[in-house]
Each structure stands twice: as C-alpha cells, then as structure tokens.
Amino acid sequence: xxxxxxxxxxxxSAAVTWLGVAFALALVPLGLGLLPPAPAARTLAIEAxxxxxFIGMGLMCIQFLFSGRFAKVVPSFxxxxxIQLHRQLGIVGxxxxxxxxxxxxxxxxxFILYFDPRVNFLRAVAxxxxxxxxxxxxxxxxxxxxxxxxxxxxxxxxxxxxLSIVFTGVVHGIQVxxxxxxxxxxxxxxxxxxxxxxxxxxxxxxxxxRARKRRYRITAVESQPGDVTVLTVEPEGHAxxxxxxxxxxxxxxxxxxxxxxxxxxSFVSAANDRHVQFAAKALGDFTSTWKDLKxxxxxxxxxPLGGFTRDPHPTRGMFIIVGGIxxxxxxxxxxxxxxxxxxxxxxxxxANTDWDDxxxxxxxxxxxxxxxxxxxxVISEPPDGWTGESGLLTEEMVARYLPPNPxxxxxxxxxxxxxxxxxxVSLSKLGVDWxxxxxxxxxxx
Amino acid sequence: xxPLLHLWVRRVSExxxxxxxxxxxxVAWFRTRM
Numbered sequence: 001x002x003x004x005x006x007x008x009x010x011x012x013s014a015a016v017t018w019l020g021v022a023f024a025l026a027l028v029p030l031g032l033g034l035l036p037p038a039p040a041a042r043t044l045a046i047e048a049x050x051x052x053x054f055i056g057m058g059l060m061c062i063q064f065l066f067s068g069r070f071a072k073v074v075p076s077f078x079x080x081x082x083i084q085l086h087r088q089l090g091i092v093g094x095x096x097x098x099x100x101x102x103x104x105x106x107x108x109x110x111f112i113l114y115f116d117p118r119v120n121f122l123r124a125v126a127x128x129x130x131x132x133x134x135x136x137x138x139x140x141x142x143x144x145x146x147x148x149x150x151x152x153x154x155x156x157x158x159x160x161x162x163l164s165i166v167f168t169g170v171v172h173g174i175q176v177x178x179x180x181x182x183x184x185x186x187x188x189x190x191x192x193x194x195x196x197x198x199x200x201x202x203x204x205x206x207x208x209x210r211a212r213k214r215r216y217r218i219t220a221v222e223s224q225p226g227d228v229t230v231l232t233v234e235p236e237g238h239a240x241x242x243x244x245x246x247x248x249x250x251x252x253x254x255x256x257x258x259x260x261x262x263x264x265x266s267f268v269s270a271a272n273d274r275h276v277q278f279a280a281k282a283l284g285d286f287t288s289t290w291k292d293l294k295x296x297x298x299x300x301x302x303x304p305l306g307g308f309t310r311d312p313h314p315t316r317g318m319f320i321i322v323g324g325i326x327x328x329x330x331x332x333x334x335x336x337x338x339x340x341x342x343x344x345x346x347x348x349x350x351a352n353t354d355w356d357d358x359x360x361x362x363x364x365x366x367x368x369x370x371x372x373x374x375x376x377x378v379i380s381e382p383p384d385g386w387t388g389e390s391g392l393l394t395e396e397m398v399a400r401y402l403p404p405n406p407x408x409x410x411x412x413x414x415x416x417x418x419x420x421x422x423x424x425v426s427l428s429k430l431g432v433d434w435x436x437x438x439x440x441x442x443x444x445x
Numbered sequence: 446x447x448p449l450l451h452l453w454v455r456r457v458s459e460x461x462x463x464x465x466x467x468x469x470x471x472v473a474w475f476r477t478r479m
Contacts, residue, residue: 015457019457019461022461023461023464023465026461026465027465027468030468030469030472034472034476038476041476041477041479042477043477044473044474044477045473047472047473047474047476047477048469048470048472048473050473051468051469051470051472051473052466052469055465055468055469059465080450081450081451081454084450084451084454084455085454085457085458088454088455088457088458088459089458089461091458092458092459092461092462092465095462096462096465424450434450437450439450
C-alpha cells in the first residue's frame with residue numbers, strides 16, 4: 001500500500017450530499033405553499049395533484065443547476081454523470097408536470113376548464129403551451145438527430161423552452177393563488193424560479209460577456225491524420241487560463257462569444273500550457289469549418305471545466321481507453337506526464353477504424369519511448385499483415401492489458417458511445433473500483 | 446448493455462422520483478387529516 005493513498009475522486013458520501021441538496025431544493029416550492037397561512041384542504045386526490053405540481057416546478061427549477069456548469073460539483077461526479085443525472089431528473093420532472101393536470105382532472109372534471117379557451121383564453125393558451133413545450137423539450141433532446149436539429153439550435157431551443165416553461169409555471173402559480181395567497185408567498189415563489197432562471201442567463205450571457213474581455217488568437221492550424229485539425233490559440237493581453245489535463249473549454253471561433261456556436265472541446269495541450277491546443281475531427285457543421293481557419297483569427301474560451309482529471313498528486317498509474325477523436329484528452333494527460341517527468345506506468349488502448357487515420361499516431365509513438373507507456377492500437381479494419389489487436393474492443397482485450405493489481409491505477413475512458421459502454425462494463429466486470437473510472441462522452445445529446 | 450454508473454444514475458433518479466411522489470401523497474394525506 002502506498003503511503004500517500006488518497007480517497008477516490010468519486011465518493012458515495014459526496015453523491016449523497018449533493019443529491020440531498022438537489023432533493024431539498026426540489027421541495028422548496030411545496031414547502032413554501034404549505035407554510036401558514038395554508039388554505040383548507042380539499043380531497044386527497046386534489047391535494048396530491050397540487051403537490052405534484054409544486055414538486056414538478058421544483059424539479060424543473062433544479063434542472064437549471066446543471067446548465068450552470070458548476071466547477072465545484074462536477075469533479076466529484078464527472079461531467080458525464082452530471083449530464084446523465086440532468087437527463088434522468090429532467091424526465092422525472094416532466095412526468096410530475098404532466099401528472100399535475102392529469103391527477104387534478106381525474107379528481108375533479110371541472111379542472112379541465114383550465115384548458116378551455118372560452119373560460120380564460122390566455123390561461124388555456126399558456127397551459128396548452130407548457131404541455132406541448134415540455135413534451136417538445138424532452139422529445140427534441142432524446143431524439144435530437146431525428147429532428148435534424150444541429151447542436152447549436154438544439155442548445156438554443158433547449159434553453160428557451162426551459163425558460164419559458166418555468167416562466168409560465170410562475171405565472172400559473174401566481175394566477176391560481178390558493179396556496180400562494182399572501183403576497184409574500186408569491187414573491188418568494190417568483191424569486192425562487194427567477195434565481196433558477198438566472199443560472200441560464202449567467203452561463204449563456206454573463207459568462208460569454210466576461211469571456212469577451214479575454215480574447216485569444218489562433219497561432220497555428222495544423223492537420224493530423226483522420227481529417228483532424230489541431231488549433232493552437234494564445235491569450236491576447238491576459239494571462240490565459242489555468243487548466244488540468246483532461247479538462248475542456250467552451251470555444252467560440254471568429255465571431256463574438258455570444259454566438260450560438262459555442263462548443264465544448266478537450267484541451268490537447270499539457271496542463272497550464274499557454275499555447276492552448278484543441279483538436280477536432282471534421283464530423284459536424286462546426287468542426288468541418290476548422291480547416292478553413294486562419295492564423296490570426298479570433299477565439300474565445302470559457303473554462304476550464306470537467307472532472308476527467310487525475311488526482312492532483314498522482315500516485316497511481318493511468319489506464320486509458322479511447323476511440324477516434326476521443327484521444328484528445330489522453331494526449332493532454334500524456335503530454336502532462338512528460339512535462340512533469342512522471343514515472344508512473346500508463347497504458348493507452350486506442351481504437352480506430354484505419355491504421356492510416358490515427359490522429360497523433362507519431363506523437364504517441366514518440367511518447368511511448370519517453371514515458372513508461374504501453375500503447376495498444378486496436379484497428380477495426382486492419383491492413384494486410386497487421387499483427388496487433390483488431391476488430392472492436394472486447395472485454396478479453398481489456399483484460400489482456402489490465403495491470404496485475406488494477407486498483408493501483410486510475411481509468412480514463414473517452415470515445416464513441418458503444419466503445420465507452422464496452423470499456424466501462426468490461427472494467428466493472430474485471431473488478432475495477434468504479435470510483436476510479438472516469439468517463440467523458442463527447443456526444444452530449 | 447449500459448455502463449454501471451449510467452444505470453445507477455437512472456436508478457437514483459427513479460428513486461428520487463418515487464420518494465417525491467411519496468412526499469406528495471404524504472403531504473396530501475396529512476392535509477386532509479388536519
């Protein structure tokens with residue numbers, strides 16, 4: 001056992017604490033409604049239907065916490081898990097919001113009049129809108145590609161729908177009154193939702209505005225095999241940013257930082273390197289334009305973010321499984337090892353389709369001679385005479401390269417979804433402690 | 446097969462959802478009893 005043994009980065013206690021906070025925050029609107037003076041109770045079903053509505057509002061509001069990009073919470077879970085939680089809790093919130101009118105209408109048919117434009121036109125329109133909007137929000141997120149929504153438009157639509165749903169919820173609560181009858185309750189109700197909504201405004205407007213003052217300039221545009229473009233940017237008149245290997249930044253290129261096209265990219269450069277590098281494979285609308293970028297073009301970075309990082313004082317080896325362009329954070333991790341003259345062992349399993357399309361292949365070969373690094377290329381369509389690993393990643397393959405004492409290593413997984421699923425499940429089956437397995441999915445939606 | 450942590454996140458979310466439904470029912474029940 002090493003003397004400097006540290007607690008794993010992912011801890012059940014941290015998860016319980018933060019989930020407890022989220023749970024409590026989701027119950028704030030209900031608590032507010034119940035504070036005296038509370039109106040006389042009606043039937044059990046009506047009271048339950050109303051409670052579902054309050055909780056639904058709370059659940060919708062806490063979703064904004066996830067767009068706030070909290071640097072404090074993410075490292076104890078990893079961006080990937082936080083996004084998954086947002087997704088799952090968002091669905092739970094959706095169910096609550098829809099159950100609210102359903103239960104009320106089932107309890108008392110009269111409630112259907114809330115949707116009747118002849119009774120109250122604006123109210124009927126607003127409630128019909130929320131029902132459609134929240135359904136649209138979920139559907140466009142789960143099946144973004146089927147709707148041919150680009151990431152930029154999805155992100156805009158997602159934010160606007162979310163804001164408008166919560167706003168309508170606030171107005172609805174105030175208009176119904178009942179549990180929110182004294183004015184102070186209405187003020188607190190609106191204040192709670194406004195705080196949540198501000199988080200979106202903060203991350204989409206205030207942060208980019210601050211980033212505007214910290215401009216970067218593209219100093220090199222290079223290409224790598226596999227249609228990959230590597231950008232180097234340098235700070236213009238400021239100190240740049242401090243980042244760890246494996247983290248990422250939101251990048252805006254050429255236009256202002258308010259532009260729709262803000263995308264998350266992993267750093268490729270070694271930790272804290274002033275010459276900040278990013279790499280992208282020409283896959284989508286945004287990344288296809290990278291090869292046309294010119295030296296001198298402007299860039300804005302917002303970050304660093306993400307918890308795909310090593311222990312700050314690493315005492316462990318690194319076992320990295322990446323596929324395709326998922327190699328970028330691995331390059332940063334390995335370059336940082338070299339910069340720190342690290343002697344810890346590292347294993348890199350790197351999956352690609354073609355031998356000729358392997359980004360950073362030459363540099364990785366060089367790093368293999370400079371570090372205690374074992375590189376394993378997995379090629380799904382290998383060239384003639386290939387003697388290395390071929391086909392898709394399998395559990396047997398992972399087992400072959402797993403160190404004899406697997407829990408003395410930290411695990412990093414980044415790449416396409418199916419590869420990550422295989423890697424994560426294999427590591428778990430092979431007895432690797434889940435608290436040291438870090439995943440970063442580059443496809444958020 | 447989905448990764449373990451994703452399954453856990455899903456289970457935890459479902460558990461939170463169930464707990465919240467329980468809270469809603471309990472609150473409603475207490476209110477009608479009061």
